[in-house]
Amino acid sequence: MQNRVDVLVVGGGINGAAIARDAAGRGLSVLLVEQDDLAAHTSSASSKLIHGGLRYLEQYEISLVAKALAERDVVLNSAPHNVKPLRFVLPHEPHLRPAWMIRAGLMMYDRLGRRRAHTFPHSRRARLRDHVAGGALQPQFDTGFIYSDAWCDDARLVVLNALAARERGAGIATRTRCESARRGARAWTARLRGTDGASREVEARALVNAAGPWAASFLDEIARVPHAHALRLVKGSHIVVPRLYEHAYAYTFQQSDRRIVFAIPFERDWTLIGTTDLEFAAAPETVRIDADEIAYLCAAANRYFVRRIAPPDVAWSYSGVRPLLEEAGVSASEVRRDYLLDFDAGGGAPLLNVFGGKITTHRKLGEEALDLIAPALGNAHGAWTADEHARLPGGEFAEDAFDDExxxxxxxxxxxxxxxxxxxxxxxxxxxxxxxxxxxxxxxxxxxxxxxxxxxxxxxxxxxxxxxxxxxxxxxxxxxxxxxxxxxxxxxxxxxxxxxxxxxxxxx
Structure with a gap:
């Protein structure tokens, strides 16, 4: 492990791994430290989707949706083995949202994501009784809408970014805790401790706080740097049940509380159902699904599917804590999913804090982070990860992925x-x-x-x-x-x- 680096990244989730990859590719020396395993927490607890977030259009988050849809293309190209296109069926319920509203939203979604129409076909209205996906639904769902997004293995996507960083010279230290970080005029001095109990000091010209749900507590307790941003921790839980249908479509279900629940084909023999949105005030590492969440997700599925499920049918469940920027007076399900990069170079050695974010936009976040950090370190290397040949490890087989369906x-x-x-x-x-x-x-x-x-x-x-x-x-x-x-x-x-x-x- 290097004792002196240009950039020390604290946090081995998707954002930390993406930042380490981008930094190493720009020729900076990098060390990423993670107190547990890569993707041990939030980054392995997502809905596994690379998507624009259709429901955010209803909240007028058009720029966020556009950015995410642009990234959907780039991430698919970079990891065509890990990311795959997926068609979604949205059964229509007139009392929740009128058909014209859904159709208008989907047309906008298509337009914002129009770059690869052959890979992500446009949305359309469907008569479900005549569609293969209609057979799994209760008979009252006669009309629906079909649209495109993508699926990924989220934890493996983190590992792929870490592998890419290491191949470009970065050090990746898992099960290594950053116990303290002291800021100097030219460098940070961080004390790291591994599971063997041994500790060591590392000097870094810049520090990146990508600790996810721990980002604020890292500043308060480890780096001891004052900050103006508060995080709202939101718990999201999923359940996995035996396969509820045979085809390859996923479903988007509208709920009476205006939440969206997905049902997604999972690992060939299973169906993944999620997610919930609940305020979470405990330590992030203690997050667990509770009985009410399981009941909520079962009920959400039972409103639509012919095949009913109950809590005993749950083969596996998982929960994660999303670190979202605090917004007063806004419900957990409506808090913005965009990220904030807080760059502080005025109090000594540069510090970048990552607040929020989602797996879809991890690459863009990494690029924007380095666009801030690199110039402060005298590095003039430009952005590179959006290049069509900048594939993650294992994706090199698809040299013509942008042109090949x-x-x-x-x-x-x-x-x-x-x-x-x-x-x-x-x-x-x-x-x-x-x-x-x-x-x-x-x-x-x-x-x-x-x-x-x-x-x-x-x-x-x-x-x-x-x-x-x-x-x-x-x-x-x-x-x-x-x-x-x-x-x-x-x-x-x-x-x-x-x-x-x-x-x-x-x-x-």
Whole structure:
């Protein structure tokens, strides 16, 4: 680990990883520190969507929607293995919003996101009784609207940004806490402590506070820098239930409280339902879904689907805390989702505070952050991550992604031809997770047996070794819930074997 760097980034969520990637690509020396695992908190607890936020048009957040839709294109191009287009069905309920309002909003949404019409087809009105997605809905939903957005594996997107940063020279230190940060005229001095208890000091010409829900407490307790911004912590929870329908569409459900709930195909055999919006006043690391939220999401699904669900059907749930900028007199669901970059270079060494943000706009946030930091450090390197060739690790197979409608489908076909002994589900999972880095996982294996011990659900020792060696995985949760979602398919014995293997690996 470097003792002197240009930029120290505190926080290993999507914003911190994106900033580290951009900074390293501009030739700055970078160290990112994260007290837990990458994406251990908010950045692995999203709805997994790369989208403009259709409902924000109703709040007149047109510039925010336009920025997010522009980023939808860029992020898809940068990670075509991780991000995929997705069509949404919005059943119409006249008493909630009139059809003309929805149609007008969707036409604006199409216009704002018009850059890649072949990848994201325009919206349209649909007679649901004649549409494949209508069969899963209760019969009173005769009319609906269909529109386009995109899905991603949020935790893996964080890891991909961290990998990209490391490939450009950045240091990535997980399970390393920044215990103090002292500001000098020319540099910050930060004391870092790892899980082994050892501490060390690092000097950085600039400090980035990307601590997410902890951003304000980092300033108050660690950096001890006064600030004028308050965060509103908003809890969002999701549930995963056995698959409620067979097709590939997602649904957008309007609620009587004017909230939106999504139902999304998830990991082949499941449906993801979320999210909630609740004020949260406790420590961010204590966030958990509660019984009322589960009941709310079940009821939201039951208002629309033929197949009913109840709390006992929930196979998995997760909650995250969104750090939003405080707005007096505004409900939790209506607080702005845009971010604020607070750059302070007047009190000594530069400090950048990241408040708010969403996974869709992470790359743009990173670019804007470096447009502030780089000149203050005498770095004249311009923005670069929006370039069509600036792909995240594993996405290099899609050199013509801007012109090719289905680069991932072609890549998956090549994977199946090259490794025919992989079953269809495993080939798809490897291709989505690792893209062109799949060879680093499989190596010279010629059969499943060559991949080593099988822990369950298609997870073999070769993949575990890769994740430990190259993706900072240290324990079972890192692998089963963040580097993958194989935890949905794992039993207790398989997890115990995995934990034992990881324990032995750390001693080798």
């Amino acid at each position: 289905n680069p991932f489908d072609k890549f998956l076909h090549a994977v199946v031809l090259r490794w025919p002994w992989l079953n269809a589900g495993q080939a798809l999972r490897y291709a989505r997770a690792y893209g062109s880095r799949i060879e680093r996982v499989i190596g010279d294996a010629r059969s499943l047996a060559d991949l080593g011990e099988h822990f369950g659900a298609g997870l073999h020792a070769a993949e575990v070794e890769y994740l430990v060696r190259e993706e900072w995985a240290r324990n079972a949760d890192d692998i089963l819930w963040r580097r993958s979602k194989l935890g949905l398919r794992f039993d207790v014995k398989g997890r115990e074997r995995l934990e034992k293997y990881l324990g032995e690996a750390t001693q080798r």
